[in-house]
Amino acid sequence: MDKLSLIGLLFSIVAIIGGHMIEGGHLDALLQPAACLIVIGGTLGAVMLQSPFKIFRQGLVMLRWVFRPPKSDTKAVINQMTRWSGLARKEGLLSLENEIRTLRDPFAVKGLQLLVDGAEPLRLREVLEVELATFENQLKASAKIWESAAGYAPTIGILGAVLGLIHVMENLSDPSKLGAGIAVAFVATIYGVGSANLLFLPIAKKLLAYVADQVSVREMYVDGLVGIANGDNPRIIESRLQGYFA
Numbered sequence: 001m002d003k004l005s006l007i008g009l010l011f012s013i014v015a016i017i018g019g020h021m022i023e024g025g026h027l028d029a030l031l032q033p034a035a036c037l038i039v040i041g042g043t044l045g046a047v048m049l050q051s052p053f054k055i056f057r058q059g060l061v062m063l064r065w066v067f068r069p070p071k072s073d074t075k076a077v078i079n080q081m082t083r084w085s086g087l088a089r090k091e092g093l094l095s096l097e098n099e100i101r102t103l104r105d106p107f108a109v110k111g112l113q114l115l116v117d118g119a120e121p122l123r124l125r126e127v128l129e130v131e132l133a134t135f136e137n138q139l140k141a142s143a144k145i146w147e148s149a150a151g152y153a154p155t156i157g158i159l160g161a162v163l164g165l166i167h168v169m170e171n172l173s174d175p176s177k178l179g180a181g182i183a184v185a186f187v188a189t190i191y192g193v194g195s196a197n198l199l200f201l202p203i204a205k206k207l208l209a210y211v212a213d214q215v216s217v218r219e220m221y222v223d224g225l226v227g228i229a230n231g232d233n234p235r236i237i238e239s240r241l242q243g244y245f246a
Helices: 003-022 033-050 053-066 074-091 093-100 106-116 121-170 175-230 234-242
Strands: none
Touching: 003 175, 033 121, 033 175, 053 121, 053 175, 074 093, 074 175, 074 234, 093 106, 106 121, 106 175, 121 175, 175 234
16 A cells, blocks of 8 residues: 555645644534535536546546555566576577466567567567557546546636625525525635645646556566567666666
8 A cells, every 4th residue: 555645645634624723713614515516526527528438437447546556566577577588598489488378467468479479579569569559548548537637626616616606696685694605615616726736636646657657567578578589688688677767
């Protein structure tokens, strides 16, 4: 679990609520279901409208990465590539066929299968880079739904504020209803700006960082497999791959 994400989220919430209470405010003033419904519901609807279903669904699934990051063990990839390179030099490329059954990553399986089938290094790189580009674009588009939410939320918050003020204007003759309308107006703005800058935008940035890590691991596979296809020395392959996290 990424404890830093959890600590950061709790710290920001405690800091804002604590500052509000130090100034003499009450927690109840920030709890406005109507404002929450307007901001969160409106933002969610806007993101759904702009996103294809597949991208939207994957973006929601990727949300768990914030607290449980995907595995990207670069050292294990380097050791794996070095071992494959040594095995290929000693026993030939066909000796790597047994390694395919031990892999779980479809990208690694495809690359190693192409290598065993005798694909030329240039063709091997071309095929894998096309698949890598598709993988990267899809993950980035999914992560950016949270960036889009960060753009919509403040505007929806302002919309909630306007709706609250309309409610106030409609009830000027009844002072007992003015407080609720004004509260919704101001709290909706807080929800919009707060959710954008404390949740949606940080989530998007963290997910994009993890996407970059996933892409980097696959680039290592491409580089390593092409090196094996070229017959490079295992030490050269190992040294080149170490540059990815030097």
